[in-house]
Amino acid sequence: MMMHAVGARAVARDLGGWRDDAGRRPAYRALADGIRLLVHDGRIPLGAALPGERELAAELGVSRTTVTTAYSVLREEGYLSSRQGSRSTVTVPATSRAPGPVPRRASSAGDVVDLSYAAMVAPVAEVQEAYGAALQALPPFLDTHGMEPHGIAVLREAIAERYRARGLETSAAQIMVTSGAQHALRLLLGVLAAPGERVLVDHPTYPNALAAIRRVGGRPVPVPVRPEGGASRAWDLGGIRSAARQTAASMAYLIPDFHNPTGLCLDDAGRAELARIARDTRMTLVVDETMVDVWLDAPPPAPVATHARGIADGEVVTIGSVSKSHWGGLRIGWIRADPELIVRLVGSRSASDLGTPVMDQLAAVHLLNVGDGPVEDRRELLRTQRAVLLDELSARLPDWVPTVGTGGMSLWLKMPAPVSTALAATAPSHGVVLAAGPRFGVEGAFERYVRLPYARPADELRRAVAGIAAAYDALGVTVEPAEPALVV
Structure with missing residues (x-):
């Protein structure tokens, strides 16, 4: 059926x-x-x-x-x-048939390189050690029912400490542990966005966020992120304020920390303005910090919520996870919000699940407490792989214009012609799986753009760019004069 x-x-x-x-x-x-x-x-x-x-x-x-x-x-x-x-x-x-949304197929170039995901493989030794530590820490929880819709206390405190270290006073009562950041967003949408209500989003933005908004009957309202404006002007803050007022949006979902897909990072003044907009329009601002630890050139400013203390504190909600900094297979995310909203979220959660697995939470505690060393190793690897991808693109596709942000896991590239969907349809025949530009937008936007993650090993990136260039050549696109890269 x-x-x-x-x-x-x-x-x-x-x-x-x-x-x-x-x-x-x-x-x-x-x-x-x-x-x-x-x-x-x-x-x-x-x-x-x-x-x-x-x-x-x-x-x-x-x-x-x-x-x-x-x-x-x-x-x-x-x-x-x-x-x-x-x-x-x-x-x-x-x-x-294979796990994930995209079937893998053989090609003459060898195994298909999947660039539809911006995620790294696990740091094996660190993850194994984390689960070993979790197993040792598990016995006290075996005498309980094991269902903690808030999350276990030790993890909530570890997450709260992370925020305090970044200058944002936070208590464990303001933290709810979820099964990943996507789960966190889905819970927030269920509480904050009634069917038919408008939700402001970056444009482009994370595709699964758009899907989640539509799944609850929300109506995404796109506000442009313009890479050519640089980090200080890429976000149309005036547009966000106007859109919030004109549409009476109940909620906004924004990614100011190494934005997916551009890698841009909003400056401190912009963050302060976002908090003012949330206060003035009484709109709940949901800030996605999933990429916050994946800074490559410079660390991010203080969290947006640092500008929302006092009467605006309840209007800024932050979500995060360990999926980008450590491993996507460890489905641990969280919500930082006003305690009253946390109580509402816990009450609504029972309709979908009764809590995040205790073992995974204990493994996350270990990873959060070991320090920044393993994360810095991953940053260094990403810097190297980003350089490889940029070099290959410069050599094989010099007419494509990359936005080079200060962090994140991907490049957002402008092509000379609006062929993103056709390219993504053709690329698997040349050994590469791509996410077409329109996936990141509303109403078919971004046909001139494609996201290329640099989260794969260097040899795969070289092979992928060769395949993309072959697929692009097969489309017979007329090449226009190249523009300089947008280094921000």
């Missing part, structure tokens, strides 16, 4: 610039490639029913024959399953 039907308007929105205006692929092939990419990205879930052929053709402004043929191609490739008298439902080829 199918999960649900995907509307034609939603498919058209997510397809973005799917057409091959240069005529290298027939329209049906370009459409099939675009839909296949949406399946790989997770924007069309497995088991969902695609729109009817006539309905989608009308929405896209193409003939029904084009849609019928595209569906036939997808059916032959194993991406659609059809039964007499029912709509086609999404699947993936049996040989391509």
Whole structure:
């Protein structure tokens, strides 16, 4: 039985610039490639029913024959399953099933390099040591029921101490432990954003945040982040204030610390203004600090919440995790908020889960308490890999313009032509999996952009850029004069 039907308007929105205006692929092939990419990205879930052929053709402004043929191609490739008298439902080829949203496929260049994730592999020795320490610390918890919706006290205190060390007075009562930062955001959306309410977001922003907002019925309101403005002017603070007032947004979700995908970091004056906006508009500002420890050139300013003491303190909420600084497989995140909001969040959590696993929490305690040495080792590795990626791009794709932020795990690149969706659809045939630019935006934006993480080893990055260059060349894009890199 199918999960649900995907509307034609939603498919058209997510397809973005799917057409091959240069005529290298027939329209049906370009459409099939675009839909296949949406399946790989997770924007069309497995088991969902695609729109009817006539309905989608009308929405896209193409003939029904084009849609019928595209569906036939997808059916032959194993991406659609059809039964007499029912709509086609999404699947993936049996040989391509693998963990994660993107199937891995062989290529002539060797194993596929997956650049759809900005995440590093685990520091094996440190993680093993952390779980060993957790096992030793576990016995006192075995005499309890083991379900702590707030999080265990020792971890909440360790997280609070991190904030105090950064100049933000925090008590354990202001901390709630979650199963990762994404879980934290989902809990906050459930409490702070009713269906139909508007949520301000950076534009571009983290794709899974957009998905979470839409999942609860929220309406993302994009406010541009402009890399050419540099760290002090990249965020349109006036635009955020105006949008908050004009839309009566109940909440904003922003990433001022090594923004994903640009790597930019908002300066201290900008953070103070964000806190003022939250106070003046009575809008809850959710600050995502997931990348805060991944600084490469300079550490970040003090947390946004340091500017929100007193009457504005309840209007600035911070979320964080250990996924970028240590390992994504350790699903430990947290929320720092006013104690009253923490109580509300704990009350609502029981509808989804009853707490984060104790062993994982104890492992996180160990990692947070061992000091900054292991994290600095990862920063140094990222600096090296960033340099490798920039060198390869300069040699093979000199007309692409990278934004080089002061931290994070990825470059945000502007291409000479709006071919991001087509490139992401073509790249797997050349040994690379990419996240297309429109994944990071609203209503099909960012067709001229692509995010390239440098979280993979140097040899994989070299191989990936070679594959991307080959895929880009296959698109036959006319090269325009190069612009200088945006070093901020």
